[in-house]
Every structure is written in structure tokens, then in C-alpha cells.
Amino acid sequence: MLQIIGCNNHLGEQAPGIARNLTRLFxxxxxxxxxxxxxxxxxxxxxxxxxxxxxxxxATSETLAEVAQTQLEAERTPINILGDHAASMGTVAASSTxxxxxxxxxxxxxxxxxxxTTTPSxxxxxxxxxxxxxxxxxxxLNNLHFEGPKLKPENMVYIGLRDVDPGxxxxxxxxxxxxxxxxxxxANGLETxxxxxxxRFQTVDKVHVSLDLDSMDPQLIPGVSVPVKGGLTPAQTHQILRTLIEQTPVCAVDIVEYNPQLDKDDITAQYVLDTLELLKAYF
Incomplete structure (x- = not known):
């Protein structure tokens, strides 16, 4: 059983439009x-x-961690619709408990x-x-919600990177x-x-999925604050979610960085709502 959790956080990015994420979805x-x-x-x-x-x-991340942990302890799967990606510090910390x-x-x-020492912004x-x-x-920051790291580097995976700073x-x-x-x-194909x-995830107990909408091509998903040319398609991100849920022990999912101020014809909003329907079919 899933439980959707929503937060309108934007101060980790200072993009005011993100603060209306839940308002527009409602x-x-x-x-x-x-x-x-x-x-x-x-x-x-x-x-x-x-x-x-x-x-x-x-403060926001800590509150999110407490709410998400309560849902996890009740054997529900948190689906977290968040503003900027800083809030995932809280939701991932909850999963780690x-x-x-x-x-x-x-x-x-x-x-x-x-x-x-490396942040440009x-x-x-x-x-x-x-x-x-x-x-x-x-x-x-290191000790948010509980003291110490929330995961090990060997259990962290990225996909879709296009804009990575030197540090x-x-x-x-x-x-x-x-x-x-x-x-x-x-070059290699998404399936590969x-x-x-x-x-890689065969050796972990649970998997937390954090989906930033800017992972996708901004021509297809325009409602993001930091768009980067190119990227995954909506169908590919849904394929990633389905594969992970079907083949790994997913315990929580974040959907982050929806900015309605920059959306066009509610394309991005509809993607978020469609993704929620996809997840409801599994949890």
C-alpha cells in the first residue's frame, strides 16, 4: 500500500515557482x-x-524524514512529491532507518x-x-535525522547525468x-x-528511487527549473521505474523539481499524475 506525501519546498534552490507544485496538482x-x-x-x-x-x-527535511519514517513503519510505501531535490535528504534518511x-x-x-568547497551556487x-x-x-547535514551516513557509495547509482560539476x-x-x-x-541502450x-542492487535490503524531472528532455518535460539539453524520455523513466519495482525491493519513490511556473500546457503536471497512477498499480 502506498502513501503519497507532498512538500512545496523551494528554498534549497530558490526557485519560487516550485513552491506551487502541490497547488497546481490539486x-x-x-x-x-x-x-x-x-x-x-x-x-x-x-x-x-x-x-x-x-x-x-x-528543518523541512527533518519533518519529511519523520513523516516518511512513520509510513514505512506502518508498512506503507512513501511516494514523495517534493519541490527541490534537497528534500530527498529527509526521505532517503527515513528509508535508511x-x-x-x-x-x-x-x-x-x-x-x-x-x-x-565545490558548490558553484x-x-x-x-x-x-x-x-x-x-x-x-x-x-x-551529514547527521540529518540520525547520526552518520545514510548509505554507502557502492550502493549509490546515477542514471541520466548530463550536467556534472568538476568537483x-x-x-x-x-x-x-x-x-x-x-x-x-x-550508446549502450537503456536495457543494458x-x-x-x-x-548492483541484488546485495541491498531495500532500494530508494529518487526521480528528478530534469532527468528528461526539457522539450518533452518543460516544467523544471534547471533544464539540460537532451535526456531521457517520459517512457524511459517509466521503464526504469517498472524495472526497478519488478526486479528490486523498492521501498520509496521521490518525484522532484516540478515547477508549474515553467510548464507548458501542464505537460509536466500530467506526467507527475500519470506516474502516480503507474505507482498505484504496484503498491
Whole structure:
């Protein structure tokens, strides 16, 4: 059984349009049932330009972790419709509380693996994976929800990468993290990549799937704040979800970065709603 959780967080990216994500989905589907977790806003204490809105991002992520963990403990599968990707720090942390070994797949154009010394923007939505792996200098990020890393590098997988910062490339190689750039998917075929991913996840207890809508071609899915040329198709992302659910022990799914302000004819919104229907068929 699934439980949809929604959050309108945007302060990890500072893209105001994302804050209307749930509002627009409710307008299109008034019958949509979900637990709403509002974005927390806290007064900044550090004022560190490398970590914009740190206190607010941590507070929101912690609340999401608590809500998601409650659903997991009730043997429900959280489907998390989130704003910017920083919030996945909370949802992945929740999944990690339930198992000894968690696998995470990040379906994204970006690696979200920057740390304080490599971030080009200071926006925390570019850092959640580094925090989940315990690579940040900031203890509050590494220790969100509980102390220590939420997963090991060997159980982290990326697919769809197209825009990776230099510092992130160093960390990808340094920690030997499995990753598939979009051009590798094109060259080798999605099925081949999925076979390798499924094989990698045979040694984990559960898998958390985090789907960033900018993993897809912005000509097909335009409602994202940081579009990158090229990318997966909506059909391919649904193929990835089906394969993972059918062949690995998926425990939670994130759908992130829907920005209705940048959408066209509600194409992206409809993709989100269609994806929810796909997931309801499984959980």
C-alpha cells in the first residue's frame, strides 16, 4: 500500500515557482489524496553563502524524514512529491532507518554531489547526495535525522547525468560510484544499463528511487527549473521505474523539481499524475 506525501519546498534552490507544485496538482486533480508537509522557514544563523537557507532546508527535511519514517513503519510505501531535490535528504534518511543496507538510484541530469568547497551556487539542492554519503563539512547535514551516513557509495547509482560539476566528477571517481551519463544510455541502450543496476542492487535490503524531472528532455518535460539539453524520455523513466519495482525491493519513490511556473500546457503536471497512477498499480 502506498502513501503519497507532498512538500512545496523551494528554498534549497530558490526557485519560487516550485513552491506551487502541490497547488497546481490539486487544481488539476482535486481528488488527489496526500499528506502535505509544508516547507519550514527558519531565520538564518550562519549566513554562509555556500549553504543558502541551511536552517530552513534542514528543518523541512527533518519533518519529511519523520513523516516518511512513520509510513514505512506502518508498512506503507512513501511516494514523495517534493519541490527541490534537497528534500530527498529527509526521505532517503527515513528509508535508511528501516534497513541495514539501503540502495539509492538518482535519476537526474545532475549529480547533486557538491560539497561546501565545490558548490558553484550555494544552493543545497545541489548537495543532497554528498550529505547522504556523509561527505559534507557541516555536521547538521551529514547527521540529518540520525547520526552518520545514510548509505554507502557502492550502493549509490546515477542514471541520466548530463550536467556534472568538476568537483562532483572528482567525487564520483574517488568513491567509485556507479553512474550512467545520458550519452552512455544512448550508446549502450537503456536495457543494458538497467541490467547492471539491477545486478548492483541484488546485495541491498531495500532500494530508494529518487526521480528528478530534469532527468528528461526539457522539450518533452518543460516544467523544471534547471533544464539540460537532451535526456531521457517520459517512457524511459517509466521503464526504469517498472524495472526497478519488478526486479528490486523498492521501498520509496521521490518525484522532484516540478515547477508549474515553467510548464507548458501542464505537460509536466500530467506526467507527475500519470506516474502516480503507474505507482498505484504496484503498491
Amino acid at each position: 487544481e488539476l486533480n482535486p481528488a488527489l489524496e496526500l499528506i502535505v508537509v509544508p516547507e519550514e522557514q527558519r531565520e538564518p544563523k550562519r549566513n554562509d553563502p555556500r549553504l543558502r537557507n541551511l536552517e530552513s532546508v534542514i 528501516q534497513v541495514e543496507t539501503l540502495g539509492v538510484i538518482w535519476i537526474d541530469a545532475h549529480a547533486d554531489l557538491n560539497v561546501e 550555494g544552493n543545497i539542492h545541489g548537495m543532497p547526495v554528498a550529505a547522504l554519503l556523509g561527505l559534507m563539512e557541516t555536521p547538521e 562532483e566528477k572528482v567525487l564520483l571517481e574517488q568513491h567509485n560510484i556507479m553512474h550512467f551519463y545520458w550519452d552512455e544510455v544512448v 544499463c538497467l541490467e547492471k543496476i539491477v545486478e
